[in-house]
Amino acid sequence: MTKFLGNTSSIIDWNSVIDTVSDQLPGYVGPRHSKEDDIIGIQEMDKLWNDAGYVLLSDGGNAGWDMFFPGRHFDQSVVDAFSNFVKATPMSCWISRIHPGNMTPWHWDCNDNEDEYRKMPNMVRLTCHMSKPQVGHVSMIEDTCLYFQEQGNVWQWPDRTSWHGGINCGFTPKYLFNFFGTLR
Amino acid sequence: MKYIGNTSNIIDWQTVVDNLSTMTPAHTGPDNSLGDENIIDGLKIEKLWNDSGVRAVSDGGSNQWDMFVINEHFDKIIVDTFCDYVNADVTHCWISRLEPGNMAHWHWDTSSKELEFQKLSNVVRYACFITKPQPGHVFMVEDHCCYNQEQGAVWQWPDRTSWHGGANFGFENKYLFNFFGPAR
Numbered sequence: 001m002t003k004f005l006g007n008t009s010s011i012i013d014w015n016s017v018i019d020t021v022s023d024q025l026p027g028y029v030g031p032r033h034s035k036e037d038d039i040i041g042i043q044e045m046d047k048l049w050n051d052a053g054y055v056l057l058s059d060g061g062n063a064g065w066d067m068f069f070p071g072r073h074f075d076q077s078v079v080d081a082f083s084n085f086v087k088a089t090p091m092s093c094w095i096s097r098i099h100p101g102n103m104t105p106w107h108w109d110c111n112d113n114e115d116e117y118r119k120m121p122n123m124v125r126l127t128c129h130m131s132k133p134q135v136g137h138v139s140m141i142e143d144t145c146l147y148f149q150e151q152g153n154v155w156q157w158p159d160r161t162s163w164h165g166g167i168n169c170g171f172t173p174k175y176l177f178n179f180f181g182t183l184r
Numbered sequence: 185m186k187y188i189g190n191t192s193n194i195i196d197w198q199t200v201v202d203n204l205s206t207m208t209p210a211h212t213g214p215d216n217s218l219g220d221e222n223i224i225d226g227l228k229i230e231k232l233w234n235d236s237g238v239r240a241v242s243d244g245g246s247n248q249w250d251m252f253v254i255n256e257h258f259d260k261i262i263v264d265t266f267c268d269y270v271n272a273d274v275t276h277c278w279i280s281r282l283e284p285g286n287m288a289h290w291h292w293d294t295s296s297k298e299l300e301f302q303k304l305s306n307v308v309r310y311a312c313f314i315t316k317p318q319p320g321h322v323f324m325v326e327d328h329c330c331y332n333q334e335q336g337a338v339w340q341w342p343d344r345t346s347w348h349g350g351a352n353f354g355f356e357n358k359y360l361f362n363f364f365g366p367a368r
Contacts, residue, residue, distance in 0.1 A: 006261035041268050052355045055244075062239075062246040065242060100236040101246050101289065103353045106320045110244040120240060136290045138322050138329060147329035165320050169287050169349040 002144035002155055002162075005126070008058040009152030011081050012132040017074050018175050021095055024073050026066035029057055030096070033110060041110040052106050065104050065166075066097040082179060086154065088124050090181040091117070095130070096166075098174045103167040106140075109160070117160065120182055125157040136170025185328040185339050188270065188310065189294040192336030193264050197314040200258050201359050204279060207257055209250035213280075213288070214240070217296065224298045229291045238289045248290045248352075250281040257355075266363060270338065272308050275301065275365040279314070280351040284359075290349040301344070304366055310359040320354025 008014075033039050055061025070079045070093060079093055092111075098104060111117060129149035131137065139146045141157050141164040153175035157164070160180050168174040191197070218226040239245025254263055254277060263274055277298075282288060301307070311323065313333035323330045325341055325348040341348075344364050352358040 018354070048355055054285045054341070060244040062244070101238040101287065103246065103287075103351065105285065105353045106355065133327070134188050135347065136324065136326070138351065140320065140322065140331065140353075142319075143332050145329055145331035147322075147324065148327045163319065164355040167287065167322065167351040169290055169324065169351050171232055171290065 001142045003156055005086060005154040005156050007152045008082060008085055008128060008154055009150070011085060012078055012152065014151055017078055017095075018130055021068050021073055021097070021175070022173070024068065026097065027069050027072060028067050028103070030065045030067055031056070035126070039110045039112065040114040041108060044108050045110060049105055052105070054149070057102065062102045063105050064102055068095040068097070079179075082128065082142070082177070083181070085182050086124070086126055086179070088126075088179070088181040089184060090149075090179060093177070093179040096176045096178060098166055098168040100136070100171055100173070101170050104165050106163055106165040108163050119155060122183040122184055123160050123180060125160040125162070125180040127155055128179070129153045130175040130177050131172070134170045134172055134174070137168055137174040139166040139176060140164060185325050185330070185341065188338040188340055190194045190334055190336045191266065191269055191312060191338055192261070192334070194269060194323040195262055195336065197335050198316075200262060200279075201314055204252055204257060204281065204359065205357065206250065209281065210253045210256060211251050213251060214247060215250050218267070220296075223296060224293055225292065225294050229294070233289055236259060241286060246287045248311045249288045250270050250283075252281065254278075261361075266312065266361070270308065270310055270363070273365045274309070274363060275304060276359070277363040279348075280360050280362060282350055282358040284320070284355055287351040288349055290347060292345045292347045297320050306367045307344050307364055308367050309344040309346070309364040311341065312363070313337045314361050315356070315359045318354045318356050318358065321352055321358045323350040323360065324348060
């Protein structure tokens with residue numbers, strides 16, 4: 001079950017992070033992998049998306065999101081403060097951005113290092129709502145839908161590999177801080 | 185948004201959905217009337233969409249929905265049964281369909297008949313979820329988001345002209361029965 005952990009607004013200035021990221025080119029535009037890659041789960045995902053008629057941003061459609069990374073696009077101190085708040089050591093974290101009219105179709109995060117991650121004990125997956133509450137900004141994790149979330153709210157996912165998706169049916173970019181790692 | 189109840193035991197929504205799936209919609213929105221300066225707030229909505237980069241499906245975007253209407257696509261008996269359930273007379277009703285990857289971007293339901301509708305008193309507006317619960321099916325009215333709704337669930341809107349939007353980032357078509365009229 002998706003679980004509310006608390007609010008990080010008093011320890012991280014998320015507006016400042018958004019301002020920093022908003023002027024930069026993303027590290028890449030997701031999804032990064034395709035069915036050509038030898039990644040656990042990617043073949044199933046590709047078929048589901050294709051059968052449903054999704055068209056990627058790179059092919060002129062609306063399925064796509066921007067990816068930003070610590071050290072390169074935003075300060076590592078953000079990750080450190082967040083790690084201390086959730087009492088976990090990061091394995092991977094990033095900021096995702098969905099522009100108005102775009103979406104991340106239903107999926108789970110197929111990773112290059114899936115075999116390695118599966119061996120890790122006490123793994124937690126968390127998301128933090130960086131933007132102020134906005135109409136049309138939706139994240140869905142399994143059967144939980146997060147809408148009109150306070151800036152800084154942190155939610156723990158049922159599992160690192162939970163199915164999820166998000167849309168931006170509003171008028172401003174939707175930013176989400178993503179984190180997974182091991183509990184301290 | 186106020187939950188009213190469930191209509192599954194008085195209306196066979198699955199048959200309605202199955203029938204619609206083989207039919208051609210009456211029309212596909214958004215139509216060009218939003219650009220008509222005589223439509224109240226039409227230009228405002230169009231500008232909000234354009235300024236935030238929202239594009240129609242025909243332009244590679246996500247903004248598109250199908251519309252099905254009484255008698256041509258579904259029987260009047262459905263509407264009569266619904267009227268009795270919510271204790272209201274129908275002024276206008278329709279079924280909308282969002283295909284995977286599509287959205288009805290944030291708007292309110294303005295039309296060329298708005299001045300006529302504004303003269304009605306005690307108008308109530310309802311949405312009924314006629315598809316079985318699906319991941320990626322979300323419907324937002326103001327600051328409330330409906331998701332994973334049971335087939336037949338009925339919600340009353342704050343106002344007929346509430347701003348709203350819907351999205352389908354799942355794998356099955358999303359159908360919604362829309363209704364407004366004066367309370368009896």
